[in-house]
Amino acid sequence: xxxxxxxxxxxxxxxxxxxxxxxxxxxxxxxxxxxxxxxxxxxxxxxxxxxxxxxxxxxxxxxxxxxxxxxxxxxxxxxxxxxxxxxxxxxxxxxxxxxxxxxxxxxxxxxxxxxxx
Numbered sequence: 001x002x003x004x005x006x007x008x009x010x011x012x013x014x015x016x017x018x019x020x021x022x023x024x025x026x027x028x029x030x031x032x033x034x035x036x037x038x039x040x041x042x043x044x045x046x047x048x049x050x051x052x053x054x055x056x057x058x059x060x061x062x063x064x065x066x067x068x069x070x071x072x073x074x075x076x077x078x079x080x081x082x083x084x085x086x087x088x089x090x091x092x093x094x095x096x097x098x099x100x101x102x103x104x105x106x107x108x109x110x111x112x113x114x115x116x117x
Contacts, residue, residue: 027070034063 038056041047047055068074074084 030066
């Protein structure tokens with residue numbers, strides 16, 4: 001009779017070595033905590049709105065880092081630097097697209113309001 005699989009270990013990864021479930025659990029817990037903190041501040045209204053926005057922004061940036069580290073397995077090792085560079089390039093392109101779109105929309109709104117006067 002074969003032994004029951006251990007819950008803490010997964011099958012081997014394509015790159016060799018065993019994959020454990022512990023980093024995923026740590027990532028999920030950190031993601032939940034980083035979601036609950038801003039939600040709690042907004043629900044309790046214990047801070048001024050600008051301070052709440054700062055907390056939300058800091059939690060969001062931290063959560064991006066947690067997702068990159070624990071779920072996408074990106075770190076500063078030489079083996080994953082190419083993935084990190086590609087991800088940074090994609091982020092820059094996305095920022096340019098979103099920023100350009102917002103710039104155009106606000107400019108059109110300004111011009112439409114000026115034309116109505």
